[in-house]
Amino acid sequence: MKNTFRSFLAISTLSFAFISCEDEQELMFLTPEGSFEILTPTSGDEVTLNATTPLNPGLTMSWEDANYGSTPTEITYEVEIDKTGDEFDNPLVLTSTTNTYITITSDVLNSAVFSVGLTPFSQGSIDIRVKSSVGAQSSEVQYSNVINYLVTPYSTELPKLAVPGNHQGWNPPTAPRIASSAFGETDYEGYVWLDGGFKFVAPDASGNFNWGNTDYGDDGSFSGVLVATGETDCTASAGYYRLKADPTTGTWSAAPVSWGIIGAATPTGWGSDTDLIYNPTTKKLEIASIALVPGAFKFRGNNAWSNGFDLGTVNADGYLIDGGDLTFSGAAGNYKVILDLSNPRRYTYELIAL
Known part of the structure; x- marks a missing residue:
């Protein structure tokens, strides 16, 4: 009986395989x-x-x-x-x-x-x-x-210009960027470490930044006139700058700025800044260690008020913008401060407990 069952099972399996193969064929x-x-x-x-x-x-x-x-x-x-x-x-x-x-x-x-x-x-x-x-x-x-x-379609990416120059080896693909305020706008802005000559390079149709694309420079008067033909290199002495360029209005500017943190949360209160130092590796501004206590603070440029360098509000998208005060509500202690202005118009900060 056992052998009969095995034979029937073998025949059934073979028949099923044949049918499956036939179906697939x-x-x-x-x-x-x-x-x-x-x-x-x-x-x-x-x-x-x-x-x-x-x-x-x-x-x-x-x-x-x-x-x-x-x-x-x-x-x-x-x-x-x-x-x-x-x-x-x-x-x-x-x-x-x-x-x-x-x-x-x-x-x-x-x-x-x-x-x-x-x-x-x-x-x-x-x-x-x-x-x-x-x-x-x-x-x-x-x-x-x-x-x-x-x-x-829509885009959440801001249009950008590359800023190649002596500060990074004149290489557009790896150059820092400045960004406009919105798609369709040409009011480009950003923070860049400069050191000598530089230019502004637009992306090609595929979004790549290379020589051979449209590029902009100074008209030769070095009075902030931006042109795309007959241009010469823009120039700035070594330092950290807020860089602006507008191909529509034909203007550019480079305003030197040093950033600091100030406020009730800092050791010197609202009386003076504690300076941040530019880190060329991370492209960010840093304080290695500062004693903070709960309270208000903000980031101020050039150790002065009302000069257009004042970051004290985080907007709905999580980015630092002008005006207002920030609040430190953590435990009193030593902190590393990082102000990241390397992503144009997408500015952020960190307070890291040590």
Whole structure:
């Protein structure tokens, strides 16, 4: 009896394997019958994406079932996009699913349309299609119709200029940056250690900073006139500066500044600053050790009030801005102070207990 059972089991296993293999072979040679259509959205629909609502739907799609005949099998769909006019020469797969519908959040769609070449805050057009396939090794694929979708993406990155010069070996890719106040603005600003000649270099279309891009310098009068043709190197003696440049108004400036911490929380109160020292390795301003007590304080430039160098408020995004007072509420003791102005218009500080 035992041998009979084993023989039956072996035959059953072999039969199942044969059927499975046969099914897989059948899937490999399935071919699409007819075509399938995207149902929603319709060609020409549009969306404006917003950084304040990243999880809102950016694209909701549905489409018909692809037809592979009467053989029951699961169909895989890939939603592909490309910039209109690029003819899907290098499509981006937005998502893969076995459903006939998807919802893509605004933040995911925003990143995707940047990848295929759309410009922030400017409406652009992408083409969308759905690719279907079946089987482990994918049968002959089938494509839906193509629709256009108009997208206005956003950017949370501030536009920047590189500042190559004698201070860092005249190398734009590794040069410090200055940033404008918002996308579309040209009021670039930042803090940079300078030492001799320097220039301002704009990014290329891909966001890279290199010689051969548009670059700006002084008009030769050294009176703060910024030009892109016939320019000469700007120049500054060795030191730490608040650097400004505006290609629209054609102006630039470099204001030397030394920073300190002042306030009731510091050893000298509101009477005088304790100076921060520039660290060329970290590009940050530091005090190795200072005794702090609970109380108000702020960062002040050039040991004076009302000179435009006053950082005492943290905004809703967590960055230091002008005006107001900060509060130290930790335990009294020695602390390392770090003021980081190396990320333009994204200024931060740290108080680290020793």
